[in-house]
Amino acid sequence: xxLIQAYYFDWVSGFxxxxxxxxxxxxxxxxxAPTGEVPLPTALAADGASEQRSxxxxxxxxxxxxxxxxxxxxxxxxxxNCFEELSMSKVYNWQLGREMSYPYDGAYPKRQxxxxxxxxRCIGCQTCTMACKSxxxxxxxxxxxxxxxxxxxxxxxxxxxxxxxxLKLLEExxxxxxQWDGSQRDxxxxxxVYxxxxxxxxxxxxxxxxxxxxxxxxxxxxxxxxxNIYEDxxxxxxxxxxxxxxxGASLPxxxxxxxxxARICNHCTYPGCLAACPRQAIYKRPEDGIVLIDQxxxxxxxxxxxxxxxxxxxxxxxxRISEKCIACYPRIEGKDPETGGxxxxxxxxxxxxxxIRLQGLVxxxxxxxxxxxxxxxxxxxxxxxxVALPLYPQLGTAPNxxxxxxxxxxxxxxxxxxxxxxxxxxAKYLTPxxxxxxxxQLFRKxxxxxxxxAIEEGPKVYETExxxxxxxxxxxxxxxxxxxxxxxxxxxxxxxxxxxxxxxLNSI
Amino acid sequence: MRQKPLxxxxxxxxxxxxxxxxxxxxxxxxxxxxVEEFARDGWSDEQLLAMFRNPFYRGPYLVxxxxxxxxxxxxxxxxxxxxxxxxxxxxxLSSG
Numbered sequence: 001x002x003l004i005q006a007y008y009f010d011w012v013s014g015f016x017x018x019x020x021x022x023x024x025x026x027x028x029x030x031x032x033a034p035t036g037e038v039p040l041p042t043a044l045a046a047d048g049a050s051e052q053r054s055x056x057x058x059x060x061x062x063x064x065x066x067x068x069x070x071x072x073x074x075x076x077x078x079x080x081n082c083f084e085e086l087s088m089s090k091v092y093n094w095q096l097g098r099e100m101s102y103p104y105d106g107a108y109p110k111r112q113x114x115x116x117x118x119x120x121r122c123i124g125c126q127t128c129t130m131a132c133k134s135x136x137x138x139x140x141x142x143x144x145x146x147x148x149x150x151x152x153x154x155x156x157x158x159x160x161x162x163x164x165x166x167l168k169l170l171e172e173x174x175x176x177x178x179q180w181d182g183s184q185r186d187x188x189x190x191x192x193v194y195x196x197x198x199x200x201x202x203x204x205x206x207x208x209x210x211x212x213x214x215x216x217x218x219x220x221x222x223x224x225x226x227x228n229i230y231e232d233x234x235x236x237x238x239x240x241x242x243x244x245x246x247x248g249a250s251l252p253x254x255x256x257x258x259x260x261x262a263r264i265c266n267h268c269t270y271p272g273c274l275a276a277c278p279r280q281a282i283y284k285r286p287e288d289g290i291v292l293i294d295q296x297x298x299x300x301x302x303x304x305x306x307x308x309x310x311x312x313x314x315x316x317x318x319x320r321i322s323e324k325c326i327a328c329y330p331r332i333e334g335k336d337p338e339t340g341g342x343x344x345x346x347x348x349x350x351x352x353x354x355x356i357r358l359q360g361l362v363x364x365x366x367x368x369x370x371x372x373x374x375x376x377x378x379x380x381x382x383x384x385x386x387v388a389l390p391l392y393p394q395l396g397t398a399p400n401x402x403x404x405x406x407x408x409x410x411x412x413x414x415x416x417x418x419x420x421x422x423x424x425x426x427a428k429y430l431t432p433x434x435x436x437x438x439x440x441q442l443f444r445k446x447x448x449x450x451x452x453x454a455i456e457e458g459p460k461v462y463e464t465e466x467x468x469x470x471x472x473x474x475x476x477x478x479x480x481x482x483x484x485x486x487x488x489x490x491x492x493x494x495x496x497x498x499x500x501x502x503x504x505l506n507s508i
Numbered sequence: 509m510r511q512k513p514l515x516x517x518x519x520x521x522x523x524x525x526x527x528x529x530x531x532x533x534x535x536x537x538x539x540x541x542x543v544e545e546f547a548r549d550g551w552s553d554e555q556l557l558a559m560f561r562n563p564f565y566r567g568p569y570l571v572x573x574x575x576x577x578x579x580x581x582x583x584x585x586x587x588x589x590x591x592x593x594x595x596x597x598x599x600x601l602s603s604g
Contacts, residue, residue: 121545123559124566152566154527232566253570257534260567355549408537410528466590497550 088204088213091270094369095393095419097189101200103213103275108368109289113267113327114400115349115359116381116388118443120407120429122356124260126150129227131351132264136326141318147325148348149227150262154413155254156231158263159223162311163392166199166216167416170395173202173215178394180420188369190386191393191419198396199272199309214276214307224314259406262356264348265312265325266391266399267291269368273324276307288361289400290327298322309395332361332449342482343449355444360451368398375452377442377480378402385436387425389418404429431469437493438478446489450480461494539571539580543587556584 088101132148149158157163171177174197182192197205199215206212226232231252267284271291274282281297282304284290293304293313298321304313305322313324328346330336336344344350349357360378363371373379381388381402388402405414407426414422428436438455458475465471475494482488543556551559559565560572560580572580 120541123542123568125564253573255532255535255574257530257538258570259538354545406538407541408534410530410534412528464591495550 088200092368093198093270093396093398094188095191095390095398096194096198096396097184097191098193100198100270100396101204102270103200106270106368107284108269108364108366109284109286110364111287111361112269112289112364112370112400113332113359114362114378114382114402115264115357116378116402116404117262118356118404118440119259119261120356120404121354122150122260122262123354124150124152125353126227126232127351127353128262128348128357131347132325135328135347137323139318141316142323144221144224145314145316145323146227147312147314148262148264150260151228152231152254153259153261153409153417155252155258156228158227158229159219159311160229161223162219162309163417165219166309166395167392169215169217170197170199170202173197173205178416180394182420185420190383191389191421194394194396196394198394199307200270200275200396214272216272216276216306216309218302218306219311257409259409261403262348263310263312263391264346264401265291265327266310266397266401267325267327268400269398270396272307272309272395272397273304273313276303277301278303285329288327288329288332289364290329290332291324292326292329293322293324295321295323309392309397310399339448342484345447345449349444350447352444358443358450360449373452375454377439377450377453380435380439380453385428385433385439386421387428387436389421389425392417393419430467431471434472434474434476437473438476441478441491441493441495442480442489445491446480448482448488450488451483452481452485454479454481458492458494535571535574536583538567539575539583540587542568542571543580543584544591547584547587547591553581553584553588557581 088103089105090099091102091106092098093100128148129146129150133146137145137147146158151157167178176196178194178196180192181195185192200213202215203212206215223229267290269289271282271284273293274284274291277298278301279297279299281294281299283292283294285292300315300320300322302315302322304324305311305315307313308324313322315322328344328348331339331344331346334341334343338344343361345357345359349359358377358381360376362376362378363373365371370379370383372383374384381404388404390399390402393399403418405418405422405425407430411422411426414426418425432440435455439453442450442453456477456479458477461473461475463470463472473493475492477490477492479487480489539560542559546556546559557577557580560568563569
C-alpha cells in the first residue's frame with residue numbers, strides 16, 4: 001500500500017485541484033491485471049469535469065519507486081490498480097481504548113469544546129432548538145436545517161432513522177456485531193476496548209467503484225423534513241380540504257419508555273465530515289477544537305453530509321454549499337459584549353429551560369487524550385465521576401458531547417447508545433456522592449464558561465436512604481471560576497427559591 | 509407531508525427495529541425522575557404539577573395525559589418522602 005498524491009488539471013477551466021487520493025499500489029504478478037477504467041475522484045466528477053469533456057490529465061506521484069508520472073488515466077492504468085482500498089493513519093481514540101484508522105494523522109487542539117447533557121432532566125421543550133434556529137438558521141434555504149434538535153428516542157430522529165441506519169450499515173460492513181472488551185477497563189480506557197470496527201475501519205474494507213474514507217449515507221430530503229418527525233408533528237392524515245382533518249390531529253402518546261435526546265454537532269476529535277471532504281474545506285480550530293466548514297472552499301459535494309454519522313453537517317440548497325453548527329464561536333471567543341471578553345456558553349446551552357446543559361473547554365494532551373484538570377466540571381463529570389458518556393462511541397469519531405443516560409430506559413438500549421459505561425454512570429447518578437451533588441448545581445447557573453470549581457463544605461442537612469443506599473445531604477457551597485480565575489458563580493446545594501411577585505411576573 | 513403506504517417489497521423501506529420492551533414501571537420511573545430532578549431544585553408540589561399539566565413540556569405532559577393528577581401527585585409525595593423537604597424553602601423576592 002502507498003499514498004499517491006494526484007493532481008488534476010482541467011484544460012477547459014484551467015482549474016488545478018490537488019486531491020489526496022490513496023491508491024493501492026499495483027504490483028505486477030501479485031494482483032490480476034486491471035480491467036476497465038480508473039474512475040475520476042467523485043470531487044471532480046461531481047464538479048462536472050469529466051475526462052472526455054475537459055481532457056483531464058492525471059499527474060500521480062507514488063508507485064513502488066515513488067516516481068511521478070503524468071498522463072491520461074489509460075496511460076496510468078498499468079501502473080495503478082484502482083481506488084478500491086485506502087491506506088489510513090493510525091490515531092489513538094481514548095473512548096475506544098485503542099488505536100484506530102483515520103484518513104489523516106492526529107492533530108489536536110490546545111483546548112476542546114465539550115459539553116455534558118443530563119438526559120434525566122430533559123423535558124423536550126425544544127427551547128434550545130429555537131434558540132439556535134433564531135440565531136443561525138433563520139434564512140432562506142435553511143428552512144429544514146436544525147443544528148440543534150431534540151428527538152424522542154427511540155421513536156424520532158433527525159434526520160429520520162439516522163442512528164438505526166448508520167448502526168445497520170456498520171454492522172453489515174464490518175460483518176460483526178459491535179462488541180466491547182470490558183476486562184481491560186482502567187483509567188486510560190474508561191469503557192474498556194472496542195472490538196468492532198469504526199466507520200473509518202469499515203470504509204477501509206470497502207470494495208466498490210470509488211474509494212471510501214468514511215462509511216456513511218446521504219439521507220433523503222424526506223428524512224430531513226422535521227427536527228423530531230412524527231413526535232412533534234401529527235401523522236398519517238391524508239385528504240380533506242386544505243389537508244386538514246375535521247376531527248383534529250393528535251400527537252403520539254407512548255405507552256412504554258421514551259426519552260428526549262438533545263443533539264448538536266459533537267465537534268469530534270476525529271470528525272467524519274472533515275475526513276470525507278474532498279476539498280479539505282473542513283477544519284478543526286487549534287484553539288478550541290471547534291469544527292467549521294470554510295464557506296469559501298466548500299463546493300457542496302455533500303461528502304460531509306454523508307460521512308457525519310450524527311448527521312450534523314447539512315446542505316443548503318440556496319447557496320449550494322454545506323453548513324453546520326459553529327458552536328456559537330463568537331461567544332466562545334468572548335466577543336459577546338455582555339461578558340466583557342470572557343468565554344460564554346452557546347445559545348442552546350444558555351437557553352435550556354430544564355437546566356440539563358453544561359458546556360466547557362477541556363485541556364488537551366498532544367496525543368489527543370484529555371489533560372488532567374481535576375476541578376474542571378466537564379473533566380470531573382466525564383473522567384472522574386464517569387456519569388457522562390459519549391454518544392455512540394463505537395462509531396469512532398471521538399465525539400465531545402457527553403450524556404448522563406436516562407435511568408428508566410432498558411440498559412441494553414442505553415449500552416448500545418452510550419457504550420459499556422452505562423451501568424456505572426446510572427448507579428453513580430442514582431445515589432450521588434457529596435461532590436457530584438455539588439457539581440450538579442453548576443448546570444445553568446451562569447452563561448459564562450466555568451473553567452474550575454471549588455467546594456466549601458457546609459452543614460449536614462439530613463440523612464436518608466435513596467434507592468437502597470445511604471445518602472447524606474450537605475448544604476455545601478460550590479463556586480465556579482472563569483478562565484481568568486475570577487469568581488463567576490457561587491451557589492449552594494440547598495439554594496433558596498425566590499418567587500417573583502405576581503405583579504412583576506413577566507418583568508425582565 | 510404525506511406518507512406513502514408501506515410496500516413490503518421495497519428494498520429501501522425500513523420495516524422496523526426491535527426494541528427491548530418494559531412494562532409500565534418505566535413510565536413511573538421516568539415520572540419519578542422528573543419529580544426528583546425538579547424537587548431537588550426546590551420546586552413546590554404545585555409547580556411540579558403545573559409542569560406535568562403543561563403541554564409544552566412534552567415529557568411530563570405525556571405522563572400526566574396517560575395517568576392523570578392522582579398518579580402524578582402520588583409520585584410527588586413518594587419522592588418527598590424519600591428525599592425529605594429538600595430545597596423547598598421559598599421566600600419572595602424583595603420588591604424594588
